[in-house]
Amino acid sequence: MCPVLGHLDGRFESADAEAEHRIAVLYQEFGGPLLRHVRKSTGNDLQWAEDVVQETLVRAWRNSARLQWEPSLIWAWLLTVARRIVIDGRRRKSVRPQEVEPPEVDMMSVPDGSERALSAMVVADALRSLSEEHRQVIEHTYLRDRTISEAAEILGIPPGTVKSRLYYGIRALRELLRDKGVAG
Amino acid sequence: MHDGVAAYVLGVLDDEEHEAFERHLDTCERCQAELVELAELPDQLDELKNSPSSTSGDDPPMSMSH
Numbered sequence: 001m002c003p004v005l006g007h008l009d010g011r012f013e014s015a016d017a018e019a020e021h022r023i024a025v026l027y028q029e030f031g032g033p034l035l036r037h038v039r040k041s042t043g044n045d046l047q048w049a050e051d052v053v054q055e056t057l058v059r060a061w062r063n064s065a066r067l068q069w070e071p072s073l074i075w076a077w078l079l080t081v082a083r084r085i086v087i088d089g090r091r092r093k094s095v096r097p098q099e100v101e102p103p104e105v106d107m108m109s110v111p112d113g114s115e116r117a118l119s120a121m122v123v124a125d126a127l128r129s130l131s132e133e134h135r136q137v138i139e140h141t142y143l144r145d146r147t148i149s150e151a152a153e154i155l156g157i158p159p160g161t162v163k164s165r166l167y168y169g170i171r172a173l174r175e176l177l178r179d180k181g182v183a184g
Numbered sequence: 185m186h187d188g189v190a191a192y193v194l195g196v197l198d199d200e201e202h203e204a205f206e207r208h209l210d211t212c213e214r215c216q217a218e219l220v221e222l223a224e225l226p227d228q229l230d231e232l233k234n235s236p237s238s239t240s241g242d243d244p245p246m247s248m249s250h
């Protein structure tokens with residue numbers, strides 16, 4: 001049974017009351033974990049992270065049919081929605097190239113610095129063992145906050161090719177990281 | 185269409201395509217399953233984005249092969 005939609009039928013006198021209740025339940029179920037998650041990608045900007053969580057949950061509430069999915073799928077979807085909101089925000093913020101975020105500050109603000117450095121190395125290793133084509137599209141899209149179309153233009157290959165290489169590249173990366181015991 | 189799931193989970197589709205893929209996701213169990221599998225992979229790539237050695241200048245994050 002989905003924890004979000006549970007048995008709501010007939011318990012509320014108005015649609016408003018039910019909507020309010022659902023948002024409260026969404027926050028209760030996902031707010032905390034989502035905030036912890038989002039904070040990692042907003043640096044230590046808690047305010048920004050809270051805004052992202054709020055917007056994510058509002059979108060979830062607007063697409064409430066999806067809240068009938070299994071919890072693991074809801075969670076995966078919420079992470080994706082939140083990530084997209086963060087990326088949009090970052091793209092808006094950095095009209096200028098990434099001159100912000102001095103690395104030293106970044107290091108200090110991250111409590112588990114050495115663990116992170118280690119897993120960064122593991123991920124870098126995995127990326128290196130991908131084929132050139134696969135590594136290239138991952139690098140030119142996600143790692144540089146670029147869309148498929150932007151990367152396609154820069155690389156001079158069709159967007160559909162970028163998309164499909166990205167798919168196989170990401171699958172391969174996932175396998176490699178799973179073999180290393182990093183991915184769940 | 186199914187191969188859009190990687191671009192979707194990474195958040196690198198244009199708005200229109202992103203929404204189109206989300207509609208596909210509503211009815212495609214295969215992509216739903218893959219989304220669950222891939223959901224945390226971008227966080228692992230973030231480790232790389234955030235690591236000090238890769239945030240510098242214009243060099244590609246992975247430019248170790250010269």
Ligand SMILES: [Zn+2]
Nearest residue numbers: 186212214215
């Ligand atoms: Zn599909």
